[in-house]
Amino acid sequence: MKKIYIINILVILVGIFLLFSASKDMSTYGTFDAASASGKRMKVAGELVKDKEMKYNPEVDANAFSFYMSDADGHDAKVLLNKPKPQDFERSEQVVVTGSMREGIFVADELLMKCPSKYKDEEINLRNQG
Amino acid sequence: MASIQYIGETLWPGFIGHVCILLSFIAALFAAVSFYNYLKSDSETEKASWYALGRAGFLIHGIATLLLIALVFFIMGNSMYEYNYVHGHVSDDLPMRFIFSAFWEGQEGSFMLWMFWHVLLGFFFLRKKDRWSASVVMTLGLIQFFIASMLLGIHIPLFGEEFKIGSNPTVLLRDMIDAPIFNKADYLSLIEGTGMSPLLQNYWMTIHPPVLFLGFASTAIPFGFAIGGLLTKDHTGWLKPALRWSLFSSFFLGTGILMGAAWAYEALGFGGYWAWDPVENASFVPWIILVAGVHTNLVALSTGYSIRTTYIFYLLTFLLIIYSTFLTRSGILGDTSAHSFTQMGLEWQLAGFVGFFFFGSLLFYLFRRKSIPTNKKEEGLNSREFWMLIGSIVLFFSAALIITSTSLPVFNAIMDATIEPGYIGKVIEDPIEHYNKYQLWIAVIIGVLSGSSQYLRFGGRNWDGYKKTFFTHLGITAILSLIGSFILYRYFNEAHWQHQILIFSGLFAIISNLDYLITFVKGNIKASASAFSHLGFGLLIFGILLTGLNKSYITSDPFGQRGLLTQDQLNSNLLLFQNKPYPANSYMYTYTGDTLDGNLKKFNINFKRVDDQQKLVEEFDLQPSAIYDAKFTKIGAFNPDTKHYWNKDIFTSVSGYPSHLQNIDSLKVLEDRLVFEPYSVNFQDTFHIINEVQIKTGVRLDTIIGQFESYTFSPEHENIELDSVDLAVGAKLRFYHPILDTTYSATPALVLSEGLVYQYPVSLDPLRLRVGLDESVFNQVFTQEHELNYQELQLKKGDAIQVGNFEIGLIGFDNDPTDSNYTAEEGDIALAAQLVIREKGTSERTESNPIIIIRGNQQFSIKDYLPALGLHTRFNKIDPKTETMTFSIAQEERNLNSVNLSIAQNVPRSDLLVIESIVFPGINLVWLGTCMMLFGLLLGMIVRYKH
Structure with a gap:
């Protein structure tokens, strides 16, 4: 048998093995309930609750920002992020946080947010004019 | 309609x-x-x-x-x-x-x-x-x-x-x-x-896209050569011209990607040069395949092996380019990427673009596959082509892994659309760790292969005579790298055994390629191109290891309270009050203020590094900045600033800034929320204000003692230009803060300009106060014209008389007076008197210049007002015969012994910001290594273009 075939088989085997092991790095977005139950680190996606308090007071802690978020089940929970408040956070629609539940608060160290595009803003602006 | x-x-x-x-x-x-x-x-x-x-x-x-x-x-x-x-x-x-x-x-x-x-x-x-x-x-x-x-x-x-x-x-x-x-x-x-x-x-946006798109566009050329080869069944004729174009393309695509990384690092404040973001991956993966293609093309050209592989790689490179276009422009990446385009409704059209070329070219390849010549004889283990092929397969494997993970959102969308409607998509939990974990091993293999295959010859030419040289060089390099890896390993923080293997591999690539350049190349430029590129790769490995493992956050707050956040969670941001030095991690940080340059606000941060004996070692300033939009309504972006050393960077960004300074809407909310309380204070009296201040350890009650010192009629305020206003009054106040043991002075003011009264309150940031003068003060200190009692007096030049509390003397005239209320006309006679006024019991003399104007048979007078004395003077008449001048003078009856203030307390401070500084050791190895890799590609292209 040619060496190249052996190599190809080897590559395919390693590939399959890696595919299985890589799938362990992947998960669906969790919910606050699931995070409470498991106590494990997970990613929760949801929406920012805009009428509840958003708190960032650097004089108390420059590395703590808290807000309320509503997950896929519609459950609200307080989120404590170990970073300053991101710019334009109030405007965000979708929020994804990574962390775990501690004493009823979701303690996160990563946050991704999706803001509405400026084009949408402008379109609304134009529609409201005239 | x-x-x-x-x-x-x-x-x-x-x-x-x-x-x-x-x-x-x-x-x-x-x-x-x-x-x-x-x-x-x-x-x-x-x-x-x-x-x-x-x-x-x-x-x-x-x-x-x-x-x-x-x-x-x-x-x-x-x-x-x-x-x-x-x-x-x-x-x-x-x-x-x-x-x-x-x-x-x-x-x-x-x-x-x-x-x-x-x-x-x-x-x-x-x-x-x-x-x-x-x-x-x-x-x-x-x-x-x-x-x-x-x-x-x-x-x-x-x-x-x-x-x-x-x-x-x-x-x-x-x-x-x-x-x-x-x-x-x-x-x-x-x-x-x-x-x-x-x-x-910024300039990155001007230079990065053209280069990247030239990279994108040029991948169509090797693709076009391959299509031509398949179409004409001339499977070997295109290999030579295609090679220099794929080198051209890999140079520009690589440069485009490098510029993107530099942009992210220098200007965007992502806190790094590479984040395995899907958009980054989407252009990186075709580059990897293209580089694999360059290697197999070289093999095919030199030995006739690997023609099929070259076809596949060149086809795939272009297909991946258009796939990346689909990924970044269709909106499918959704919330997995920080910087994809917004959705435009072209998803299906883009999918059609990808689909057509994907199926079209791959089916065409399969259809023609049989006709592509292959070498019957196997490549020998001692041949360069065999190991180059292995390296290319490993590169392909690397690309496949990256693109598979990056395509997860596509997989989710397909599942949702076909097999399982409502399918809940999966995401990678920790992308950076995920990609690094696998790519580390790819880098290990590539590092070793990029060194060892250099020593080999195509076709294993003259193996028996060469064997000894080969094993000597390989052996010595391996031993040196092994020893080196043990020594260097200790300089890496949080390094694991995998990292030591990578250190070995990086060293191996560097030593072997240096050795190859010195011992084998001997001035042969064509052969040196690959050595430069491979050497660059070895340096890049060290750059990545150093920046990744030895990165340190030097702005963690040593006195920070963590609460629910545990100590292991990153505490990397530091609060700085203006002009208040704060020590952390052997640096003394001072925010010394900001300057405005167009719509760019630059924050000046002073860094002082001290040693154990508190002796100053070095001092420098960094200026991270914020860009406001054109109308100054909000901050659009914060830009970091970096101090470069030969062996490290200190990267600093503003990570927190009061929201009322970030956009005008928040400022309005804040202003509306302020409650101004009236305070009526007598001359020299003190008053108390108590603030509730939240600090790290809880709530602190700050008692502030205020005092009214005096009125001033030329108040100093940053927003008042005294020359351009009609009347101004300010109250000089002092505030003492017992905890800070500091006294602050403030002069809130009222200004009359073009008939309107304006308030100029003063913000005292450290005291969290905003102090304004009540508008009633204006009527209290100024008297309207019709309420004044003028007294007439006559003076000759040189005369001086006593009027009430004042001694008034006429010392001369100015026959070319200027006044904002007077426009000279042809034939006017205008004269300003120079009256010198001294209040009883003082030695200070003030000059007053009332003006008289004679225009034809009309007379006007322009009065002069001395607010400090409360004195109004008018120049009424000139008697040319007797040289006697008639003036009228009125003194205000006013109360300067009390002031009405309006004070808001617990005002959020505006004199603070939060910074994050990261030290990236070895970042220059990343740039140097990448540039050397690209230089090798460029050199290869130029050499091949000339021959």
Whole structure:
């Protein structure tokens, strides 16, 4: 048998093995309930609750920002992020946080947010004019 | 609705633009078909005419495309906001130097940029009339046909739904958006462009896209050669010309990616140069495959092995480029990427673009596969080609792993659309760790192969004689690298055994390639190109290891309270109050203020490093900044600033800034929330204010002691220009803060300007107070004209008399007086008196200059007012015979012994910011290593172009 075939088989085997092991790095977005139950680190996606308090007071802690978020089940929970408040956070629609539940608060160290595009803003602006 | 005759629109560029797009679209296909016929035709005469047709078609296509681009620049440069694309990307205040950035900020513009390079490359290949040039231009034409379709902007109703084909950059705004404003004929005078995102207003946005898109566009050339090879069944003739073009392409694509990384690092404040973001991956993966292709192409050219692999790699490179276009532009990445384009409704069209080329070219390859020659004899283990092939397969494997993980959102969408509606998509939990974990091993293998295969010869030539040299060099390099890895390992923080293996591999690549350059290359430039690239790769490994493992956050707050956040969670941000030094991690940080430069606010941060004996070791300033939008309503972006050393960078960004300084809406909310309480204070009396202050350890009650010192009629306030106001009064106040043991002075003021009274309150940030003068103060200290009691007096020059509390003397005249209330006319006689006034019991003399004007037989007088004395003077009459002047003087009866203040407390401070500083050791190895890799590619290209 040619060496190249052996190599190809080897590559395919390693590939399959890696595919299985890589799938362990992947998960669906969790919910606050699931995070409470498991106590494990997970990613929760949801929406920012805009009428509840958003708190960032650097004089108390420059590395703590808290807000309320509503997950896929519609459950609200307080989120404590170990970073300053991101710019334009109030405007965000979708929020994804990574962390775990501690004493009823979701303690996160990563946050991704999706803001509405400026084009949408402008379109609304134009529609409201005239 | 009757059609409206709109005012001020320029419509001809739109018409021409539409024609150009259609022409470009059709001519591209025509050129492709003609060149196809040229390649397939057997008769020479037919060939000649097909070639002529194809050439004409591509020329028309190219000219139409270039004209379209020129037109779009024209309407953008002239701010024609009636056009949708102009409205969305230009604004009146956008500096002209950003016109290029604005052009390719949007999807349509970047499609045009991509097309621009295809046209130029196509024109280059039209110079030569052979089958390979024809293949390349044919392929370019077919690709351009698809990209041009993205600009068509046609809406087709189908199955009750409206399908959008392309988005036209020369379409009118009113055709895109249905809004009541378009019922007005003069709507154009009411609208303004929305401009560019401030985040993109920098030189990176000017230089990065053209280079990256040249990289994208040039991958079509090796692809075109491969298609030509398959089409003509000449499977070897294209290998030589294709190689230099794939080197060209890998150089520009690599440079584009590097510029993107540098941009992310230098300006965007992502806190790193590479984050395995899907958009980054999408352009990185085709580059890896292209580099693998360069290697197999070299093998194929030198030995005749690996022709099939080369085909596959070149086809895949281009397919991955258009797949990456699909990923970044279709909106499918959703919330997994920080910087993809916004959705434009072209998902299906983009998918069609990818699908056509994907299935078309791969099926074509499979169809032709049998006819591609292979070497019957196996590559020997001692041959360079065998290990180059292995390396290429490993690169392919690396790319496959990355693109599979990156495509997770696509997989999710497919699952949702087909097998399982409502499928809940999966995401990678920790992308950076995920990718690093696998790519580390790829780097290990590539590092070792990039060194060891250099020592080998193609075909294992003269192996028996060479064997000894080979094993000596390999052995010594391996031993040196092994020893080195044990020594260097200790300099890495948090390094694991995997990292030690990577250190070994990186060292191996560096030592072996240096050795190869010195011992084997001996001035042979052609052979040195690969050594440079591989050496660069070894250096890059060290750069990545150092920046990744030894990165440190030097702004963690040693006195921070963590609460629920545990100690292991990153505490990397530091609060700084203006002019208040704060020590952390052997640095003393001071925020010394900010300066405004256009719409850029630069924050000045002073760094002082002290040693154990508190001796100053070094001192420097960094200026991270914030860009406001053109109207100063909000901050668009924060830019970091970096201190560069030869061995590290200190990267500093503003990570927190009071929201009322970030945008005007928050400022309004804050202003509305402030409660001003009245305080009535007598001269020299004190008053108390108690603030509740939240600090790290809880709530602190601050008692502040205020005192009214005196009134001033020339108040110093940063926003008052005393020369340009009519009247001003300020109250000098002092505030003492017992905890800070500091006294602050403040002078809130009232100003009369053009009949209106303005308030100038003072913010005392450290005291959290805003202090203003109540408007009643104005009437308290100033008396209106009709309430004044004037007293008449007559003076000659040199006279002085006592009036009430004042001694008034006339010392002279000014016969050319100026006053803001007086405009001189021809024939006027104007005279200002110079009255010297001294209050009883003081020695201070004040001059007063009332003016008299004689115009014909009319007389006017312009009075003078000395607010500090409360004295009004008028110059009423001149008696030329006796030289006696008549004046009238009035003194105000006023109360300067009390003041009404309005004070708001617990005001959020504006004199603070939060910074994050990261030390990146070895970052220069990342840049140096990458640049050397790219230099090797460039050198290879130049050498091959010359031969």
